[in-house]
Amino acid sequence: xxxxxxxxKANCLNCTAAKLLLDAHKLDFQERSxxxxxxxxxxxxxYPEHRQMPQIFYKGERIGGLAGLREWLKWKQEQST
Numbered sequence: 154x155x156x157x158x159x160x161x162k163a164n165c166l167n168c169t170a171a172k173l174l175l176d177a178h179k180l181d182f183q184e185r186s187x188x189x190x191x192x193x194x195x196x197x198x199x200y201p202e203h204r205q206m207p208q209i210f211y212k213g214e215r216i217g218g219l220a221g222l223r224e225w226l227k228w229k230q231e232q233s234t
Contacts, residue, residue, distance in 0.1 A: 157182035160196050160208040167219040168207040174219075178226060182209075 157175065159182050161168035175182050187193040187206065200208065200215075209216040209225075216225045 155181040155183045156212045158210045159184050160187055160192070160200075160206060160210075161185070162187050162206045165206050167205075171207045171209060171219050171222050174222060174226070 157180060159168070159171060159175070161172070161184055163186070172182075172184065185192040185196070187196050196203075196208070203215075205218055207218055207222075209218070209222050211225070216222055
């Protein structure tokens, strides 16, 4: 089971970049496309204040979008050294 959830949408360059970044760091993640009405409803119900994609969560805590992911990966790397 992946602890990282990435909410995305079609034709989103930052979503694609975030997925590539997670893959490059060999981190498993579950993608939930808000183009799917079921995931869109879940996202809007749980996170009504967030509109931009991607939105990335780790163990239920919001990391943020692409910039937040980059900061989180940097912090994670610093913690392992």
